[in-house]
Amino acid sequence: MQEEAVSQDAPSFPAQPPAPPDPARLPLPPHARPAPGVRLLRGAVYAVPDGSRPLETDLWLPEPADGPLPVVVFVHGGGWRTGLRDDPGPRFRHWLPGPFARLAGAGVAVVCPDYRLSGEARHPAQLDDLRALLVWLRDRAGELGLDP
Numbered sequence: 001m002q003e004e005a006v007s008q009d010a011p012s013f014p015a016q017p018p019a020p021p022d023p024a025r026l027p028l029p030p031h032a033r034p035a036p037g038v039r040l041l042r043g044a045v046y047a048v049p050d051g052s053r054p055l056e057t058d059l060w061l062p063e064p065a066d067g068p069l070p071v072v073v074f075v076h077g078g079g080w081r082t083g084l085r086d087d088p089g090p091r092f093r094h095w096l097p098g099p100f101a102r103l104a105g106a107g108v109a110v111v112c113p114d115y116r117l118s119g120e121a122r123h124p125a126q127l128d129d130l131r132a133l134l135v136w137l138r139d140r141a142g143e144l145g146l147d148p
Contacts, residue, residue, distance in 0.1 A: 040059070056113075061144070
């Protein structure tokens with residue numbers, strides 16, 4: 001039996017997975033209107049940590065916006081172990097409109113990020129995630145109308 005020659009053009013293994021896309025270049029999600037004068041961009045990807053899920057943020061923006069907007073970053077509670085980016089806590093869950101929409105309606109941009117919880121990544125990964133959010137916000141400030 002003859003052995004077949006291996007093509008020199010064949011890929012070598014293990015193949016390297018493609019690099020994740022740069023979150024600063026990804027398109028922003030479509031906006032919703034949760035309250036009058038408020039625009040919500042839900043689930044914008046701000047980081048893709050190695051070996052982890054994409055991290056997303058919600059952006060509550062006043063509309064119309066007059067000049068660069070001041071920004072409040074709401075980091076949900078839960079001791080790095082639990083929590084959701086869109087949950088302001090039990091004291092505010094019944095508010096209509098909610099506190100994020102109220103702040104946006106008052107002319108302040110509100111950013112509510114996900115971060116890797118302690119069951120997903122060891123500390124200080126959570127701080128690294130929030131630093132990545134701040135870099136992403138600065139990179140996209142002009143596009144979003146934010147004051148960096």
